[in-house]
Amino acid sequence: MTQKTIREALNDALRQEMRRDNNVIILGEDVAGGHGGTGVIDAYGGPLGVTKGLIGEFGANRVIDTPITESAIMGAAAGAAATGLRPIAELMFVDFMGVCFDQIFNQAAKFRYMFGGKTRTPMVIRTTIGAGMRTAAQHSQCLYHMFTSVPGLKCVMPSNAYDAKGLLIEAIRDDDPVIFFENKLLYDHACDVPDESYAIPFGEANVVREGHDITIVAFSRMVHIAEEAAKTLASEGISVEVIDPRTTSPLDEETILESVEKTGRLVVVDESAARCGMAADIAGLVAEKGFSSLKGPIIQITPPHTPVPFSPPLEDAFIPSAATVVAGVHRLLK
Amino acid sequence: MGSDKNKLLDAYRRMKSIREFEERIHVENTTGEIPGFVHLYAGQEAIATAVCKHLKDSDYIGSTHRGHGHSIAKGCDINGMMAEIYGKKNGLCAGKGGSMHIADFEKGMLGANAIVGGNPPLVIGAALTAKVQGTDGVAVSFSGDGASNQGTTFESMNMAVVLQLPVVFIFENNGYGEGTGCDYAVGAESIAQRAEGFGLPAVQVDGTDFFAVEAAAKEAINRARTGQGPSAIEAVAMRFYGHFEGDPQAYRSAEELTQLRETGDCLKIFRDKVEAGKHVTKADLDQIDQEVKSVIDSAVKAAREADFPTKDDLLTDVYVSY
Numbered sequence: 146m147t148q149k150t151i152r153e154a155l156n157d158a159l160r161q162e163m164r165r166d167n168n169v170i171i172l173g174e175d176v177a178g179g180h181g182g183t184g185v186i187d188a189y190g191g192p193l194g195v196t197k198g199l200i201g202e203f204g205a206n207r208v209i210d211t212p213i214t215e216s217a218i219m220g221a222a223a224g225a226a227a228t229g230l231r232p233i234a235e236l237m238f239v240d241f242m243g244v245c246f247d248q249i250f251n252q253a254a255k256f257r258y259m260f261g262g263k264t265r266t267p268m269v270i271r272t273t274i275g276a277g278m279r280t281a282a283q284h285s286q287c288l289y290h291m292f293t294s295v296p297g298l299k300c301v302m303p304s305n306a307y308d309a310k311g312l313l314i315e316a317i318r319d320d321d322p323v324i325f326f327e328n329k330l331l332y333d334h335a336c337d338v339p340d341e342s343y344a345i346p347f348g349e350a351n352v353v354r355e356g357h358d359i360t361i362v363a364f365s366r367m368v369h370i371a372e373e374a375a376k377t378l379a380s381e382g383i384s385v386e387v388i389d390p391r392t393t394s395p396l397d398e399e400t401i402l403e404s405v406e407k408t409g410r411l412v413v414v415d416e417s418a419a420r421c422g423m424a425a426d427i428a429g430l431v432a433e434k435g436f437s438s439l440k441g442p443i444i445q446i447t448p449p450h451t452p453v454p455f456s457p458p459l460e461d462a463f464i465p466s467a468a469t470v471v472a473g474v475h476r477l478l479k
Numbered sequence: 480m481g482s483d484k485n486k487l488l489d490a491y492r493r494m495k496s497i498r499e500f501e502e503r504i505h506v507e508n509t510t511g512e513i514p515g516f517v518h519l520y521a522g523q524e525a526i527a528t529a530v531c532k533h534l535k536d537s538d539y540i541g542s543t544h545r546g547h548g549h550s551i552a553k554g555c556d557i558n559g560m561m562a563e564i565y566g567k568k569n570g571l572c573a574g575k576g577g578s579m580h581i582a583d584f585e586k587g588m589l590g591a592n593a594i595v596g597g598n599p600p601l602v603i604g605a606a607l608t609a610k611v612q613g614t615d616g617v618a619v620s621f622s623g624d625g626a627s628n629q630g631t632t633f634e635s636m637n638m639a640v641v642l643q644l645p646v647v648f649i650f651e652n653n654g655y656g657e658g659t660g661c662d663y664a665v666g667a668e669s670i671a672q673r674a675e676g677f678g679l680p681a682v683q684v685d686g687t688d689f690f691a692v693e694a695a696a697k698e699a700i701n702r703a704r705t706g707q708g709p710s711a712i713e714a715v716a717m718r719f720y721g722h723f724e725g726d727p728q729a730y731r732s733a734e735e736l737t738q739l740r741e742t743g744d745c746l747k748i749f750r751d752k753v754e755a756g757k758h759v760t761k762a763d764l765d766q767i768d769q770e771v772k773s774v775i776d777s778a779v780k781a782a783r784e785a786d787f788p789t790k791d792d793l794l795t796d797v798y799v800s801y
Binding site: 168170172206207209211212214216217218219220221222223224225226227228229230232247248251252256257258259260261262263264265296297299319320321348395 | 605637
């Protein structure tokens, strides 16, 4: 099998689905880049290179460079999805949801219910998340918790290249609006990825590492932080099970609850938010449905309740690290 | 000339259906049987009817919170609409949408939209589908003067021009965005003039004159259908009722309110014009009035008697699959 980065795996998925179905289109800012300039077309291939080369194969009618106009992009994707296309819209940074959220949460998410089940809105919004690139308060947030709270949306956040390809293919084939969160720091992360097309169902968590003392639930890049912490803890004789839910909506509650039943201890590592984020959501789930299994308090490892800071030492202190996870586990076992 | 006569009678029937529908809801709303917000379209019937006359079921429209007129003009079932407004299970949206969310995709009605400026981005999406799939489909966005000031509207007009989408933006200027006058809230000379600044052909027409709207819509829709890009039409009319049912309309003078129906009634204006012509008699139109009244009567009766959704319906159709 070939080693591919997440960037390459996503490009694979897009290319294969666009070959399979002419109704799959891509639209967004600089998904090719270069229109109206004095240089070349496909100058960017997506701001982080994920859509590179697609305009060459599929043309400007299906790989559509838009102005910087997020409401029009999201609304056009929703309107196109409801009338027969399967658009993949790119929201360059999830932070930009502030200028277009109406089209996502009031429009696309609600069509099916509000119109009595008579419509389908098969659209995907690809967006980037994550702190760590020194991009400060308006280009670094995770925010998937805000979309997860909206009925009608599905939320997907792969942590590795294999999942990235399979989940994106599933997202494109899905008949509901799907928000696909890509962590900027993971694009170069590589693993074995099959060349052929495959889909990974939503709502099925991946048990990344099996263990029996502690359950750690982590999302997106935090899965890697949890794994790093698990290795350190293993050297201390503490056996950690790491669960990557892969999708927060739908959420695989069963795998989480079964693991906590086995270990009796839960740590959630989540970069989204200190308040009302996924950590709080998972903690609430286990407190309600798995309380009798718990041998100690649920530990939530999140950034502090602050915007993402710019200065490197501040940003490093903001993002949950393996050391903070290890410290959290120690606190729990004390 | 039979076909000309039929076209005129069809247009009148559609306008009268909207008027009767709205007048009746205005009355029924006081019984307490209609839940929630209702925004009436009476006074603007000529606009929706004249525009939708040029559209096929496979063409799409996006509408506003004041959407009953667009829905009827686009061919939505009147009984299904009435049942929806009463919150009944047999409503067009199974009772889950209500007055502000009436939709019927099979008729090309993409939905009334309760967010001011909500539909233009969606409508350019429907136009994008037509462009990508290479059909001759057209999409029409109905907005009010209020939505003409929203950023979503500006973004949509710009993107429609950039991508040369088959779309028409109709701005129904009824003088007020909620309780604030258009002269105060629209910074430009006119909505049409501002639309033109986005790089699309735009005209202002008298929205109480069915024939003026019809001519402008024909040109704009033909332009879209033949791949010549987007257009905008500002149609000026007056709404007979308040922003919502129950609105005391203190922002309108007594003189304005009393003159509305004397000077701005598009149905009267239509009748005067066609009765002066050769094809249509007063009796023809009076007969339609009677027929429409009975259609609306039976729609109200059926909606009242219909069943509400059950608690089981609460959880269905959030997703296609989950």
